Amino acid sequence: MGMAEFVIIGGGPGGISAAIEAAKAGLTVTVLDENDRIGGQIYRQLEKGFKVDDLNIMGKDYKKGLELCRQFEELKGKIIYLNNATVWGIFNNRTIAFARNGSSERLQFEKLLIAAGAYDRPVPFPGWTLPGVLTAGGAQKLVKTERVIPGKKILLAGTGPLQLVLANQLLQAGCEIAAILEAGEIKNNWLKLIKGMWGNWEYMADGLIYLHHIKKAGIPLLRNHIITEARGDNQVEAVVVAKVDKDWRPIFGTKQTIKVDSVCLGYGLVTSSELTSLAECEHEYENAWGGYVPVRTETMETTVQGIYAVGDGARVAGSKVAIEEGRIVGIVIANALGYVSDEKKWVIVKESKKSIDKYNRLRKVLDEISRPRPGLYELAKNETIICRCEDVTFREIHAAMSKEGSKAKDIKRTTRLGMGSCGGRMCGPTIIELLKNKSGSDSRSPENLTPRPPVKPVPIGVLSGE
Numbered sequence: 001m002g003m004a005e006f007v008i009i010g011g012g013p014g015g016i017s018a019a020i021e022a023a024k025a026g027l028t029v030t031v032l033d034e035n036d037r038i039g040g041q042i043y044r045q046l047e048k049g050f051k052v053d054d055l056n057i058m059g060k061d062y063k064k065g066l067e068l069c070r071q072f073e074e075l076k077g078k079i080i081y082l083n084n085a086t087v088w089g090i091f092n093n094r095t096i097a098f099a100r101n102g103s104s105e106r107l108q109f110e111k112l113l114i115a116a117g118a119y120d121r122p123v124p125f126p127g128w129t130l131p132g133v134l135t136a137g138g139a140q141k142l143v144k145t146e147r148v149i150p151g152k153k154i155l156l157a158g159t160g161p162l163q164l165v166l167a168n169q170l171l172q173a174g175c176e177i178a179a180i181l182e183a184g185e186i187k188n189n190w191l192k193l194i195k196g197m198w199g200n201w202e203y204m205a206d207g208l209i210y211l212h213h214i215k216k217a218g219i220p221l222l223r224n225h226i227i228t229e230a231r232g233d234n235q236v237e238a239v240v241v242a243k244v245d246k247d248w249r250p251i252f253g254t255k256q257t258i259k260v261d262s263v264c265l266g267y268g269l270v271t272s273s274e275l276t277s278l279a280e281c282e283h284e285y286e287n288a289w290g291g292y293v294p295v296r297t298e299t300m301e302t303t304v305q306g307i308y309a310v311g312d313g314a315r316v317a318g319s320k321v322a323i324e325e326g327r328i329v330g331i332v333i334a335n336a337l338g339y340v341s342d343e344k345k346w347v348i349v350k351e352s353k354k355s356i357d358k359y360n361r362l363r364k365v366l367d368e369i370s371r372p373r374p375g376l377y378e379l380a381k382n383e384t385i386i387c388r389c390e391d392v393t394f395r396e397i398h399a400a401m402s403k404e405g406s407k408a409k410d411i412k413r414t415t416r417l418g419m420g421s422c423g424g425r426m427c428g429p430t431i432i433e434l435l436k437n438k439s440g441s442d443s444r445s446p447e448n449l450t451p452r453p454p455v456k457p458v459p460i461g462v463l464s465g466e
Helices: 013-025 060-074 136-145 162-172 187-197 201-216 274-278 319-336 342-370 374-378 394-401 408-415 428-439 460-465
Strands: 002-009 029-032 079-082 086-091 095-100 103-114 118-120 133-135 153-158 176-182 221-223 225-231 238-243 256-259 262-266 269-271 283-286 291-294 307-309 385-387
Touching: 002 013, 013 029, 013 060, 013 103, 013 319, 029 103, 086 274, 103 319, 103 460, 118 136, 133 136, 136 162, 136 262, 153 162, 153 225, 153 238, 162 176, 162 201, 162 262, 176 225, 176 256, 187 201, 187 342, 201 221, 225 262, 269 291, 307 319, 319 342, 374 428, 385 394, 394 408, 394 428, 408 428
Parallel strands: 002 029, 002 103, 029 079, 103 307, 133 262, 153 176, 153 262, 176 221
Antiparallel strands: 086 095, 095 103, 118 269, 225 238, 238 256, 283 291
């Protein structure tokens, strides 16, 4: 077990940016990345053996990622990059445990940055476990890195600008898109959107281009609509969609059936806060930010001294915010360890904070439009599976919830919800919302499932060796 000056968990935009800034200042940085190559989800690189002849096909994000990855590679003399490293625990004495190459290793740190990212918000409804139903992130990975289309006729359902990005990626890949459902209310928020766009001209330009391509392809864009059911025997064959009210509850008489063979769900992201929880950082709950997020200072430090968090794993805000937050942490730690002056630190911090404030003006409006409403979690029927790992149905959860004073931990003990290999990622966000709906509370601290190591699936042989 070694000691490292500065350890970064996560090789996405925030982690890469922090590593670059710290390495330029002279630190030796250790990056633990569960992927084979740096980039994370949004800047995900092609697998080895593949090459790109036309970068325009891969989109603007891919090209931006290449530049960031190039800077990272140029500093590899100061960066120790450990790929395929799955961090499964953080323990006392500032110790990280991670699985790599079939064994478990430990690493102590002086300073730690957790840039764990986020994952697609799970939304259970009748038929959501059918083959052919996948998340927007899963569809992006298929198209961007494996060049595989997720279906012949696809429905996109969800909310937010990532819907438009995915639609354009699918169009470029040659997919037929039956319709795009947008759950959020756009019509009454145009003025706020315009104010948020001010100064964020690149976002506006991208959005207009995406909408133009969608309109040109003749794809129906159904606003204030959600998917209520997926139908089929052994795979998706059709979906039922409906118009919704302000709380995203289906309006009577508006349901219609659309024949498709694939569904891509994009109802926003959930922060991966398992590691910050294991590190005993204080958290607060905000649905629009991705659920439970760590409490941070202006320099991204958590309530545990020396542990920082950036990117969507700290608050869902997009890659540009993640990059600027990473820059802040990289220079702050370089300063704390005596590599750069206070003056240089504050120049970069102020510069990045200015950019973050600009991006967040727009993000605040988008968060309000896309914040999941109660009706989204009222779609499940008695036989709908909520916990996919343990096959726990809504009927079982409803019975456990009906007991006076029931909390998430009680439901977990009674039903085994959250005890499967995903560690509660698929069912945890849902049980929080179901309990909130039951109590009618807008509590800032709703009951949550408590993560336990290993927070990611690792072979039993790795743990027994440990």
